[in-house]
Amino acid sequence: MVAAAYPRYTTVAIVLHWLIALLLLGQFAFGLALEDIPRGTPARGYYVNLHKSSGILIGLLILLRLGWRLTHRPPPLPETTPGWQRTAARISHILLYACMLALPLSGYLASNFSRHGIKFFNVVHWMPWGPDDKTWYAIFNGTHHLAALLLALLVTVHVLAVAKHMLIDRDGLLLRMWPCRGKPAGQVPAHQPVEN
Ligand code: HEM
Ligand code: HEM
Numbered sequence: 001m002v003a004a005a006y007p008r009y010t011t012v013a014i015v016l017h018w019l020i021a022l023l024l025l026g027q028f029a030f031g032l033a034l035e036d037i038p039r040g041t042p043a044r045g046y047y048v049n050l051h052k053s054s055g056i057l058i059g060l061l062i063l064l065r066l067g068w069r070l071t072h073r074p075p076p077l078p079e080t081t082p083g084w085q086r087t088a089a090r091i092s093h094i095l096l097y098a099c100m101l102a103l104p105l106s107g108y109l110a111s112n113f114s115r116h117g118i119k120f121f122n123v124v125h126w127m128p129w130g131p132d133d134k135t136w137y138a139i140f141n142g143t144h145h146l147a148a149l150l151l152a153l154l155v156t157v158h159v160l161a162v163a164k165h166m167l168i169d170r171d172g173l174l175l176r177m178w179p180c181r182g183k184p185a186g187q188v189p190a191h192q193p194v195e196n
Contacts (some may be wrong), residue, residue, distance in 0.1 A: 059104025110140035
């Protein structure tokens with residue numbers, strides 16, 4: 001069976017993977033929607049602070065996930081996995097983690113190099129600890145843009161790689177990260193012939 005051939009990530013790693021994936025998707029859409037709110041209006045301040053606040057909470061979850069990852073080995077890949085695929089998976093996972101950290105960190109730093117600081121859920125005002133400096137703000141805000149773009153690109157490649165494993169290789173890779181032990185819909189075990 002494919003499930004036996006593919007040991008799974010721990011339940012904590014699986015829950016954090018899917019929870020953070022969903023939250024990042026929502027936060028990404030939220031960030032894009034901010035672009036449509038005219039600058040200098042009260043609505044913009046309100047929604048930007050909501051984005052900052054939810055982003056900080058997601059950032060803390062990401063730190064928790066990284067901590068878990070660094071203290072728990074992922075399940076080994078099948079011995080038949082070619083060397084280049086192991087390297088590609090390793091590099092893309094490191095880049096995904098780097099972007100996941102860079103996004104909330106750059107947003108947090110940019111907010112502290114602007115006079116606005118952060119109004120946590122529009123209730124508690126955290127005064128900025130840095131100077132109101134346009135150059136540093138532009139650097140961190142630019143990093144935020146870039147990390148958002150790069151994350152979108154990496155996630156697209158990540159999903160395409162999983163799709164290739166599921167649809168072409170038919171090796172059940174998704175089972176390593178799937179929330180339940182059963183076969184995901186449409187999954188065909190690697191050793192069974194496909195009937196058309
Ligand atoms: C924002 C979206 C996502 C992010 C940031 C993300 C990030 C990651 C990261 C960092 C890993 C490596 C886990 C580790 O070793 O610690 C991983 C593994 C995995 N992800 Fe995602 N992921 C996302 C969405 C998805 C989606 C939509 C799918 C399904 C199509 C998926 C399927 C998988 C699978 C199957 C693995 C295990 C790969 C392996 O065993 O080598 N991910 N993901
Ligand atoms: C946790 C994940 C986060 C994601 C995925 C995310 C994503 C985005 C996206 C896609 C945009 C619109 C495009 C851009 O300006 O880059 C944006 C804008 C913004 N984000 Fe985030 N963000 C996150 C966290 C944060 C945090 C923690 C803060 C601050 C504490 C923050 C502050 C901002 C600000 C101020 C803008 C508007 C920038 C402008 O219009 O010039 N973000 N974010």
